[in-house]
Amino acid sequence: MIPYAPFDVIIIGGSYAGLSAAMSLGRSRRQVLIIDSGLPCNRFTPHSHNFLTQDGKAPAEIAQRAREQVHQYDTVHFVEGTANTVTQVDSFFVVETATGEAFTAKKLILANGIKDNLPDIPGLANAWGKTVIHCPYCHGYEFKDQKTGILAHGDRALHLAGLVYNLSKDLQLFTNGEAEFTAEQRTKLTKAGILVHEERIISISEKEGIIDGITLDTGVFMPLQALYAVIPFTQQGGVADALGCTLTDAGHIKVDFMQKTSVPGVYACGDNSSPMRSVALAVSTGSTAGAMVNMELVTESF
Incomplete structure (x- = not known):
């Protein structure tokens, strides 16, 4: 009452x-x-x-x-x-x-x-907030120097890449489809040694929220320990x-x-x-x- x-x-x-x-x-x-x-x-x-x-x-x-x-x-x-x-x-x-x-x-x-609104990628929801993360300030230090991915494209991807690059140089970018980068942005990513994968993500491999990699639609498995995702x-x-x-x-x-x-x-x-x-x-x-x-x-x- x-x-x-x-x-x-x-x-x-x-x-x-x-x-x-x-x-x-x-x-x-x-x-x-x-x-x-x-x-x-x-x-x-x-x-x-x-x-x-x-x-x-x-x-x-x-x-x-x-x-x-x-x-x-x-x-x-x-x-x-x-x-x-x-x-x-x-x-x-x-x-x-x-x-x-x-x-x-x-x-x-x-x-x-x-x-x-989580994308319909198998494994993502189970790992969300644990090893699929959104914020370098909230989670990044715990994944420093680990094999890291970023799921994003365009300006948001560049923004995240700059922040995460200081935490781990072992960094790759996944756009889950055709990338939306300017020539200048691609040059910046190449200079930093950050590979861009434009293939679709089929699934995220995880156990109790701890990921060990993602599978692309080409069948290639990409080992990862952390994945930043713009959701x-x-x-x-x-x-x-x-x-x-x-x-x-x-x-x-x-x-x-x-x-x-x-x-x-x-x-x-x-x-x-x-x-x-x-x-x-x-x-x-x-x-x-x-x-x-x-x-x-x-x-x-x-």
């Missing part, structure tokens, strides 16, 4: 960004409701890195400790579930969950992350689209330096609004969103 309504703020998504926003608001004694499905985007990853004081810990361990700390603030409440619809009624937001419960708030923070994504749950939030060309929710979206009263934080996917950044943007929402409430009432 939720003891308070309407809330000052509803936070959709209760992982690192949402919990961080809730802590800022709870410490300002705001009535907050977190609606969370319990399925964070990084749940497949065994260890989280590049976050001071938490380096190497399991993501679930970090999240559990965060929830315990946020639970100490008695104005922050939790509901397990997913936000099904969000509508504006006068100056309030009404959020209805998949189970039919409805909650009302003055402000809304979207912290529900993104959905990775397409969509906004989780469709709430941002329903509200009419402007998206960037890449598909993230467009926010300003205060984490404000294009819709008045709606803020966003974490992976849904930043190309830098990390626990550290999610916590940072969540803290900013919480503080800025509190300031907006202060401005309206004081």
Whole structure:
């Protein structure tokens, strides 16, 4: 039973960004409701890195400790579930969950992350977050000097190649189809000694998420110990689209330096609004969103 309504703020998504926003608001004694499905985007990853004081810990361990700390603030409440619809009624937001419960708030923070749309390559899903990875800052050091591949093409491939090259020179690039490189980009890759394979990937060989290589449509098996993959994504749950939030060309929710979206009263934080996917950044943007929402409430009432 939720003891308070309407809330000052509803936070959709209760992982690192949402919990961080809730802590800022709870410490300002705001009535907050977190609606969370319990399925964070990084749940497949065994260890989280590049976050001071938490380096190497399991993501679930970090999240559990965060929830315990946020639970100490008695104005922050939790509901397990997913936000099904969000509508504006006068100056309030009404959020209805998949189970039919409805909650009302003055402000809304979207912290529900993104959905990775994994390509249909056998073996990839099992290894995702373990040895098929997305971020050199989050995972790269653990795979330094190992036989490494990059699954990407075009500008994103060049960007990743530059970052990964400093971690491992034993590096190859797989475009899974015809490559989209300019002559200048191909020259840069050749100069670095990075081979480009344009054949289709038939499968990824793995055991319990640990890969040992990939098979191309020519039948050639390419040994690998790590594979960086640029994976397409969509906004989780469709709430941002329903509200009419402007998206960037890449598909993230467009926010300003205060984490404000294009819709008045709606803020966003974490992976849904930043190309830098990390626990550290999610916590940072969540803290900013919480503080800025509190300031907006202060401005309206004081």
